[in-house]
Amino acid sequence: MRFVTFTTAGGAPATGVLRGEQVLDLSHPACAAVVGGAAPTLLQMVEQGLARWADRLSSFQPPAEALRPLSTVKLRAPLRPGKIVGAAFNFTDALAERSMKAPAEPVTFVRSGSTVIGPDDAILIPPDVGNVGYEAELAVVIGRRALRVSPEQAMKHIAGYTAHNDVSGSDLVKGDGGNFVRGKNLPASSPLGPWLSTPDEVPDPYALRIRLDIDGRPLQDGSTATMLFRIAELISYASHRMPLDPGDVIATGTPAGVAAMHNPPAWLTPGATVTVEVEGFGRLSNPVQRGEEFLDR
DSSP states (O other): OEEEEOOOOOOOOOOEETTTTEEEEOOOOOOOOHHHHHHHHHHHHHHHHHHHHHHHHHHHOOOGGGEEEESSSOOOOOOOOOOOOOOESHHHHHHHHOOOOOSSEEEEEEEGGEEOOTTTEEEEEESSSSEEEOEEEEEEOOOOBBBSSSSSHHGEEEEEHHHHOEEHHHHHHHEEEEEEHHOOOOOOOOEEEEEEEEEGGGGGGTTTTTEETTTTTEEEEEEEGBBBBBBHHHHHHHHHHHOTTTTTEEOOOOOOOOOGGGGSSOOOTTTTTTEEEETOEEEEEEEEEEEETTTTT
């Protein structure tokens, strides 16, 4: 099942289920019985068990008035996670492109959930941060608390999957000696969406095409097949270093074709539009705009 968070003109954010080119509006009065009153947010549904919600909604036959044409709503980020745990240097084709040796264990960093934006929201480039790049990624949303879980148990902690663009201040990472904290936490730098798919919608997460373009120019075209440390390993590794809470995101890394590897480099610039496509997850497009200064805050 594909879950979305959306708004209509002048409306508050609402939770919905994507049904083809329509959205089942769970906030509609006609859905009150199946949702048990007021519809929860998608984050609350994840906390309560998204699989149970999917089972409950799978047999629901909504009246026509509860269905909205997809073209009439604005999709938002599916949820606002507490944190995103990203994996760096995690695709073998990207490592080969850089002539880098594969790391012996996952290389991870944490970005604040406050950096998340949704489809069509603007990525903000601070004028005092040079060389800001993109990274198209498959993202995993945690469904139940994970702390020191084994790889064998890790996949049971997944609520669903979505697409992510890990926008990064490359100069900041380099200037900080490889520390990711500042470079991975620019405001409005973490596009997420457009929907959250439950695991049954993703029979093989290691056979998904990942593409990215800027203004129609293809820059990344890879596959999750070249993921170095797989999802269960990433969840287990992260959970041994911090608790993973429902709604937290594991960003699994990016294939070859990052900005610095093009000639000339393909850094993000105001006025451009960057689009991520992870097979089965729609298009995650975001305009790029000039933001406020970042370093002197």
